[in-house]
Amino acid sequence: MIDWKFPWQAQCLCGQVSMTISEPPMASFACHCRDCQKLTGGAYSLTLMLPAHGLQSEGETEVGGLHRDSLRHHFCTYCKNWLYTDGFAEGLVNFRPSLLDDSSWVIPFAETFTCERLPAAQTGATMSFDRFPDESDFPEMLEGFIKSGIHPR
Ligand SMILES: [Zn+2]
Numbered sequence: 496m497i498d499w500k501f502p503w504q505a506q507c508l509c510g511q512v513s514m515t516i517s518e519p520p521m522a523s524f525a526c527h528c529r530d531c532q533k534l535t536g537g538a539y540s541l542t543l544m545l546p547a548h549g550l551q552s553e554g555e556t557e558v559g560g561l562h563r564d565s566l567r568h569h570f571c572t573y574c575k576n577w578l579y580t581d582g583f584a585e586g587l588v589n590f591r592p593s594l595l596d597d598s599s600w601v602i603p604f605a606e607t608f609t610c611e612r613l614p615a616a617q618t619g620a621t622m623s624f625d626r627f628p629d630e631s632d633f634p635e636m637l638e639g640f641i642k643s644g645i646h647p648r
């Protein structure tokens with residue numbers, strides 16, 4: 496059994512938005528797609544995929560990015576930090592683990608959109624996908640994440 500050491504606390508850069516995580520992540524990702532490069536201003540985004548009820552958010556947020564209903568990116572209204580994304584699947588949320596008070600244990604198990612990866616962006620992920628994984632890839636990926644033992648130390 497993995498000791499997840501709940502709850503986890505997270506905050507945006509300015510501290511206006513506090514988040515509490517109380518359910519185990521189902522997967523961890525690095526995404527190299529161009530949208531993630533632009534949203535982060537970095538080489539790739541980091542994600543923990545969580546059951547939506549496992550993330551509590553307190554403080555004012557707004558939708559940013561491309562404002563698609565199928566992909567709602569939530570940001571802090573003051574510091575404009577990218578916090579989490581929902582709308583892509585019922586009951587799931589993609590949380591940005593860089594915001595955790597302790598993000599030192601976070602390793603992406605899978606990386607996506609390596610077709611758009613910047614040359615210097617190496618993530619050490621176990622599984623790599625050219626684009627997004629197919630639905631048929633999910634069981635292996637979710638099992639692999641749990642077996643990998645990635646968790647808070
Ligand atoms: Zn903020």
Ligand SMILES: [Zn+2]
Pocket residue numbers: 526527528529530531532540608
């Ligand atoms: Zn992406």
